[in-house]
Structures are given as C-alpha cells and as structure tokens.
Amino acid sequence: MAKFEPVLMANMQKPDSHTIKVYEAGGGYRALKKALKEMTPEQVTDTVKASNLRGRGGAGFPTGLKWTFLPKNHPGPIYMCINADESEPGTFNNRYLMELDPHQVIEGIILSCYATKAVTAYLYIRVEYPLSRKRLQSAIDECYAAGYLGKNILGTQFSLDIFIHVGAAAYICGEETGLIESLEGKRAWPRIKPPFPAIEGVFRKPTVVNNIETAACVTHIIDRGPDWFKSIGVPADPNNPRDPGSYGPKLYCLSGHVNKPGCYEAPLGITCRQLIDEYGEGIWKGRKGKAAIPGGISMGLLTEKEFDTPLDFAGPGKVGCLGLGTAAVVVMDETVNMVDFLYNSCRFFAHESCGQCTPCREGTHWSLTMLERIRAGKGRLRDLDLLLEIGDSIGIIPGTTICGLSDGAAWPIKNAIRKFRSDFEEYIKRTNPTGYMVTEPVPALAGAGHH
Amino acid sequence: MGTVIVDGIEVTVGDNERLNGIQAAERAGIDVPHYCWHPGLSVVASCRMCLVEQGTKDPTTGKITMIPKVVPACQTPAKDGTVFVTNSDKVKQCRAQVEEALLIDHPIDCPICDKAGECRLQDYYFEHGQQERRADLKPFHSPKRDMGDTVTLFVDRCVMCTRCVRFTREITGTSELMVTHRGSHEEIDVFPGYPLANKMSGNVVDLCPVGALGDKDFMYSQRVWFMKSHPGVCTGCSTGCNIDVEENQDRVYRLTPRENMHVNQWWMCDEGRYGYHHVHAEDRVVGPRRFEGGKHVNVEWTTVTAELKQKLTAAGRLGAVLSPHLTVEEAYLLIKFIRGIDPAAVLALGPVPVVGTDERFPNGFTIHAEKAPNRRGIEILLAHFGGKILSFADFQKELDAKTIRAAWVSGGYKKSDWNDETTARKFAGLDLLVVQDMFASPLWNAATYQLPGGSFAERDGSYVNFQDRLQAVKSAVRPPVGAWVEGQLYWRLLERPGLFQSRKALVEAATEVPALHLAIEGIPATGLDLNVNKLAEAKTVAATV
Numbered sequence: 001m002a003k004f005e006p007v008l009m010a011n012m013q014k015p016d017s018h019t020i021k022v023y024e025a026g027g028g029y030r031a032l033k034k035a036l037k038e039m040t041p042e043q044v045t046d047t048v049k050a051s052n053l054r055g056r057g058g059a060g061f062p063t064g065l066k067w068t069f070l071p072k073n074h075p076g077p078i079y080m081c082i083n084a085d086e087s088e089p090g091t092f093n094n095r096y097l098m099e100l101d102p103h104q105v106i107e108g109i110i111l112s113c114y115a116t117k118a119v120t121a122y123l124y125i126r127v128e129y130p131l132s133r134k135r136l137q138s139a140i141d142e143c144y145a146a147g148y149l150g151k152n153i154l155g156t157q158f159s160l161d162i163f164i165h166v167g168a169a170a171y172i173c174g175e176e177t178g179l180i181e182s183l184e185g186k187r188a189w190p191r192i193k194p195p196f197p198a199i200e201g202v203f204r205k206p207t208v209v210n211n212i213e214t215a216a217c218v219t220h221i222i223d224r225g226p227d228w229f230k231s232i233g234v235p236a237d238p239n240n241p242r243d244p245g246s247y248g249p250k251l252y253c254l255s256g257h258v259n260k261p262g263c264y265e266a267p268l269g270i271t272c273r274q275l276i277d278e279y280g281e282g283i284w285k286g287r288k289g290k291a292a293i294p295g296g297i298s299m300g301l302l303t304e305k306e307f308d309t310p311l312d313f314a315g316p317g318k319v320g321c322l323g324l325g326t327a328a329v330v331v332m333d334e335t336v337n338m339v340d341f342l343y344n345s346c347r348f349f350a351h352e353s354c355g356q357c358t359p360c361r362e363g364t365h366w367s368l369t370m371l372e373r374i375r376a377g378k379g380r381l382r383d384l385d386l387l388l389e390i391g392d393s394i395g396i397i398p399g400t401t402i403c404g405l406s407d408g409a410a411w412p413i414k415n416a417i418r419k420f421r422s423d424f425e426e427y428i429k430r431t432n433p434t435g436y437m438v439t440e441p442v443p444a445l446a447g448a449g450h451h
Numbered sequence: 452m453g454t455v456i457v458d459g460i461e462v463t464v465g466d467n468e469r470l471n472g473i474q475a476a477e478r479a480g481i482d483v484p485h486y487c488w489h490p491g492l493s494v495v496a497s498c499r500m501c502l503v504e505q506g507t508k509d510p511t512t513g514k515i516t517m518i519p520k521v522v523p524a525c526q527t528p529a530k531d532g533t534v535f536v537t538n539s540d541k542v543k544q545c546r547a548q549v550e551e552a553l554l555i556d557h558p559i560d561c562p563i564c565d566k567a568g569e570c571r572l573q574d575y576y577f578e579h580g581q582q583e584r585r586a587d588l589k590p591f592h593s594p595k596r597d598m599g600d601t602v603t604l605f606v607d608r609c610v611m612c613t614r615c616v617r618f619t620r621e622i623t624g625t626s627e628l629m630v631t632h633r634g635s636h637e638e639i640d641v642f643p644g645y646p647l648a649n650k651m652s653g654n655v656v657d658l659c660p661v662g663a664l665g666d667k668d669f670m671y672s673q674r675v676w677f678m679k680s681h682p683g684v685c686t687g688c689s690t691g692c693n694i695d696v697e698e699n700q701d702r703v704y705r706l707t708p709r710e711n712m713h714v715n716q717w718w719m720c721d722e723g724r725y726g727y728h729h730v731h732a733e734d735r736v737v738g739p740r741r742f743e744g745g746k747h748v749n750v751e752w753t754t755v756t757a758e759l760k761q762k763l764t765a766a767g768r769l770g771a772v773l774s775p776h777l778t779v780e781e782a783y784l785l786i787k788f789i790r791g792i793d794p795a796a797v798l799a800l801g802p803v804p805v806v807g808t809d810e811r812f813p814n815g816f817t818i819h820a821e822k823a824p825n826r827r828g829i830e831i832l833l834a835h836f837g838g839k840i841l842s843f844a845d846f847q848k849e850l851d852a853k854t855i856r857a858a859w860v861s862g863g864y865k866k867s868d869w870n871d872e873t874t875a876r877k878f879a880g881l882d883l884l885v886v887q888d889m890f891a892s893p894l895w896n897a898a899t900y901q902l903p904g905g906s907f908a909e910r911d912g913s914y915v916n917f918q919d920r921l922q923a924v925k926s927a928v929r930p931p932v933g934a935w936v937e938g939q940l941y942w943r944l945l946e947r948p949g950l951f952q953s954r955k956a957l958v959e960a961a962t963e964v965p966a967l968h969l970a971i972e973g974i975p976a977t978g979l980d981l982n983v984n985k986l987a988e989a990k991t992v993a994a995t996v
Contacts, residue, residue, distance in 0.1 A: 170633070187630065192496045192526050353634040355611065356497045362552030365635035366586055373587065386585060393548050399520030400499055400545060444587035449635065 298408025472524025778912025
C-alpha cells in the first residue's frame, strides 16, 4: 500500500498549527467561503450525504442522513451539539484535532450548522482537556474577529454562535442524550428514545449531535468533494444494502504494548496488524501480541489471530466485536493476564454506569465484584458462566437498557471470556485449587465493589 | 378505534386514548410488572421490569412482525395493530434477571420492614424471580436516614425507581428529593438543610414500590396484612380526597389515598393523612350525660332516646345547628327529627372552620382552607328545608332575639376550640340545649344533654365536596363504647327499626330533595357530580323559555 497522504493531520506538523494564520495559509476556510457563496444548505447536506460520511463518535451513523432527520421548516431554533467529551478508554483523536488543528474543526462545525440551519452550536468538552479548551476558545475568538462567526457570516444571512461547555468528565456524558441532559444542567441520565435528538434535543428543540472528527471531515468533503472522500476507504458491501460503506480518512489511536504509540491517520479499512507494524513499529520488547482492543474498550477484543481484521465500520463486527467504535487500538502483549484486563474493564464500567437502568447498574457492579473475587484467589468456574450471562443480557441490543453504555460493558466480558476462556479457567484453578468447583453462593469480599 | 393484541387477546383502544403497553395489558386482564412507571408521573423506563416483546400486525395481510429485542411496555405506545407478548420465555427471563439484580444489594429484611405484604419486590420475586441466590452473600446492613419530619429512607432497600424524586419535581414542584452518587452507589437523598418538607410528603411512601421510604407515623405500628381497608373520604378539608381507611380491630393505623381522577388523582395531603389521631384520642368523650341538680350525671342511651323527644316537644320553638362534619344522611335525619317536632324549627349551618388560604400545587391538587367535608351537603339540605341558609352567626342572632327555646347543636369537629365561653353564654338562656360532639368544650359543658358522637372513621353516608361531588363513605371502625354515631342516634329517635341504614336515608333524602335526585340510583365509587343535575335543569329551563 502506498503511503497514505494525511488529510486531517496535514496541518498538525506546522508550527503554530492551531492559529488562524497558519490554517488559512494552508487553504483554511476555503470550503466555508465556497459553501456560503455557492451552495444552499440543502446542497451542503446533499454533498455530505453523497460522501457517505459516517459519524466518527463510535456508532458510525451516516452523518448526512442524521441531518435530514431534522424537522423540515421548523421555526427554530435548531441546535448543534459537538461531542468533545472524548472519554472512551484508549481514545485521543479528538484531542489531537482540538489541540493541533482547532480551526479545521471549527470550519466543519460552521459548515454543519449552515447545512442544518442551526443558529447555536454547543461544544461539549471534558474538563480533562484544558489545552484543547484553550485552543478551541482562542480559535473561536479568532473566528469572531475574522467574521467567520457571529452575525451575518461573510456578509450572508447566516449567523452562528459557538459556545464551549465544559463537562465534569463522566463517561456517560459522551452518550448523545446524556450529553444533552448534562448540557441542560441536569444529571447525565440518557433519555429514552424516541423522541430522538433530531426531533427533541437540547432545550426540547431539534438538535444534531456530531463528533469533533466528523466535523473535521465535513470541512474536507465540502472542500474536495464527495468523490474524493469516497476514493478513500472501503466501499459498501454490495450484498448488504444497509451497509453505507466505510469511506474517508480516520484517525487511529494506537496505544498499549507497541513501540511507537500515537495518533495516526490512515484510510478506513487498514488492518490492525498493519497499524501495529507500519505505524506502531511492532509489539514492544520483541514480544508477541496477545490481544487488541479494536476501537475503545467497549468494542471488545481481537485475538492475535484476528489482527488481520480490517478496521472499518464493518470489520470488527465480523469477528465478534461490537464495532469500530472510536478506532482506538490498545495492544496487549503475550504477558498480559486477561483476568486483569477484564477486571480493569469491569471496574471502569461499574464506575461509569449512570445507574438509571437496573440491568446495567447492577450488572456492571456484580461483574466487578466477581472479578475482584477471582483476582483475590476465590474464583469459581461458575463465575465465568454468570459473567457471560450478564454480558449477554445487558445492553441496548437485547433491549434491556436505555443507552449503549452497557453494550460497551458487555462486549469486553463476552469477548474476553469466549475468546480467552482457557486463560480464565487456568487462573481460577491455579489460584483457588480447593474451591473452584463450588457452585453455591460464596461470601462477598469485604469492601468489594468500592470503585 | 384501534385494536391492540396482548398475548393473543384483542383489546380496543379509543381514538383519543394514549395508552402504553402496561395499560393496554391491564385492559386485557394481564398484569405487567413494573416499578418506575406510575400513571401520574413522567415515564423514565429505567427499572426495566416491564420489558415485553413487541411487534406490529400488518392491517392488510394480518401478518405479525415482532422486533428482535425486548422493549419497556411503559414507554411503548399501544397503537392500532401493536402486538405485545408478555408471557414468552424471553420476557420471563428478563424479569427474572431484573428481579435478581435488584436483590443483589437489597438487605432482604422483610421481617422488620413495614412494606412487607404490599411490597412489589416481594410480590414480583414470588411471581417472576428465580428461587436461588447466585450473587455473593453479604452481611446484613441497612442504613437509614431522615428525609424530613414525615419520612425515613432505608437506603439499601431502594430500587432506584425515582418515583419519589419525580413526585417532588412534577407534582409538588418542591424538588427536595434527588439522586446522589452514580451507578450502584446511587442513593436517594435530600440536600443538606433542605429536608422533605412539603405538604404532600406522605405520598412518596405510597409511591415507593418497596420499603425504602418509611412513614414515620405508621412505622412499626402494624403489619399490613392484619389491616382491613375501607373506602372513605378525607374530612380534613372540602377537597374530599378519596382515601382508604386502614384499621385493625377498630383501631385506625393509617389513611392512604384512593385513586379518583375527578378529585385527588392518586394523592392526598399530609394534613389529611396524619389527621386521624383524634379518632383514638384519650380525651374523647364517651357516655351520654344529663344536667340535673347542678351537675352532669351519667344516663343510659335508652333513657336519652326515650325522653329527648318529649323534652324537646315541651320546650316549644326549636333550633338545630347542622355541623358540616355530618353526612348528608345524618343531617337529613336530624332535620326530619327536629322538624317532626316543630315544623317551623330554625335550621342553621354549623361553624365552618377556615384556616389560611387555599393551597394549590403545580399539578392542580388543592388543599382547601375550608376544613370541613360537607358544607355544600348541608347547604343543599338547608336550601331545601330552611329556605335560606343560616350561618352559625345568624343562628346566634336568633338566640339573642330569644325566639328559640331549645337548641340541638351537632358537632363532630376535630378540636373542641370551635366554640368558646362567649358562644356558650349565648346559649345560656335556653330551656334545653342538646350538644353532640367528640370533645368537651364550653358549649358542651353548658349542655342539658351531652351526647358523645362519632368521628369520620365511624360514619356511614356521603359528603358533598367543594365541587358539588357527592361521595360515599363506609364506616371503618366502631365508635368507642358509650359513643353513638349521629346517624344511629337520629335513626333511633325517629323510631326506625334496627341499625342506622345510610342507604335508606340517602334514598329518602334524594327522593325528597331535588338537588340530590341523582343519588337515588346510588353513588358510584368515584362519586356523583351533582352539578350534572343543575346543567340538565338549566337546559330544561332554557328549552321551556
């Protein structure tokens, strides 16, 4: 494969890449000027629709289609929410964009708002990203000064304000309706759908929630056209009419046991092994790989044999993972104990479960207490079946919860135990030689579950 | 009109009805278990107990397509062609899992929990739970804390349905309760310094599907399965909230609201809820007494009934004060008795206590300032029999004018402070004063005959509330030994056979008083709107003009 020419990261190597001067020098705001002068909002929407751009936040929902769900001829206001609450473990692509090329994002936001006729955009950013916040705010200030934001942008009838809202760093605020609740000043309990945000979102008005990277992609689609965008990535599966394909560049976050972790831009469809070998320069310390998370911890696990899975929107699903997610690849080498991995994962989700739906609130907590007990040398083989039962029953896919957080909690459990069951069984038998066959309830560990 | 299919049973849903899966199933006689959903509160669909399978029936082909996942019935609208399956293995498994999850951290302290016996967690465990515990065993631990003056929270019993939180946000608008922490560490709490202190706070205890919120007034006083509940009407104010009076062996332990969409929906105020203690007050008067030789001496009820008529006849011009605490039936019988002796007897409405002003909550629930249940009922009777409605003050003027020689004053008031020495002195010039009440008062002490009466929990009959709705009550407990409920006494004085029969008295009153005609057919459980009659009359008048 020819070395891919970065698009989203093209500006990032330049000094002061976060300033409007450098951005404009590289062709910045060309797309905005073009769109506002030559295109109607509908044409912008159609262009994005034609590009088959899929949301980069994790679910991969077609962006253009999402925009068309807004009610037609709504008296307004329509709101745009930009989800920069990047809290999926292993994920930091939005941070790169916000810190090193915020104007690319802002331009995409303005274009998205123009297309959706939104008059206000809220940029919901997590509190752990102080530099991102600072750079975004100064970029927004520069845009107001340059006339790209505010009243009558570039002399047109289009006006837009962007506000940054800092969240207090709960994972659930990354769920779009949890984000909306939090933005409204409430407890971030995801809303029941329908109504979807496109009909009733922020302040009960039609709202689009898009990811930072999605916004950045919109900039380039308008600049270079949908055909350019579709020249990158994996085409739609002709046998599956519901597959919109995986087009465009993607920022992959590579971390874990590789020699050179970092954020790399590659066309969608690169395999996990290519990413590790070509970008990450191989597994560290000359070891072999054991497993990798394909796209953030909630997507499940790839075994070493599955490293050739293409990381596009459809690829990880074919090997039993939840999906591409945020394309955050976390690599584990052969020394990693899967019990430790699963404990870490369960601890995260038990801590971050918003506590609204019973199956998720109690299921994540129960799985954590079991994992804690297993690690304390009191595991039973039966615990693995119980964990799998929890994993199979919680989530929006079986329909037992309101939002997808518990699907994310379920997938690591299901994948780890199904794909690495012998590891777990060996660990339990070795650490609890007298009690691993017990099937009756055992006493809980003192202080268990205090995540 | 639409047809919804629940477990193969077709139910009809009206065009303007907005039912969810739980309500549609109820119509088919199927109970869908649920914790968080309540018809009076917003839908959150968070407990996930009501998960069902759902599909749609194609109107042309009749083919039913089910969606692959389960959905919460509370959040799923029952529209024409909607199909619900509530008894499949998948649904049963979901219920068992939710029930199991809720019990992981539950202290299972049913033997010391007031909710035991009417607890959904218990009921659903028996019905839908799996019999074995699979989660790790935990030592018993059940912390509790005060939410306010009326309610205690048993933290670990909570299932986080948030009904109580939504109640304080949506019904009272006071928002004292909230959820703190996250995930399985979540707890219901109040903000420090802002306790649960609204005037409807007791409702959160009824709303709580488990034993998490305990009513301090009721706590540890009675097991629920020992109590019998009797439909009643709250007499605390003129709203006339529908209630259940729950008693065991003639002792009232609590009042709970009974659903009536025309009056109180599902709620009642704390004033009414906790305002029953006077029924069993130590100082309640018992045993009739007659004033003779400078003091009151005990007499038998048989003596009283035997000599009262004769004494009243001998006195001449009579006057009767009809308390707004009397039922329509009782007031009617008293009028009959008094007017039977003196057809020109003066009739007046008893004092109507008014405290403060009406208090209206955001959802429309109103606590009325008028603290009596039946002013309108008495007024209807007075208008028919007396011509004009005399107030208690008007009656005192009659006393001043010395036209009346003997007076019958009925009571039934909660406190004895409805009359004072000044009032009592106005009655001093009478030849004969009969006072019926629950508590001693200056007027009581001035009476020739002291006749201990009944409390609201002991009365049979009906009241007319502020909106002219006639609502029936059943006696829940027997009066204390020595006290006769007013109706019983009047029944005996009128020489009717046997025990007081409120139904007979109501039919008689309804036959005689046009404004009550509707009640001849009986009173439905949700009451009878007497204004319907007036509207009909107005229409007839308009038609003839």
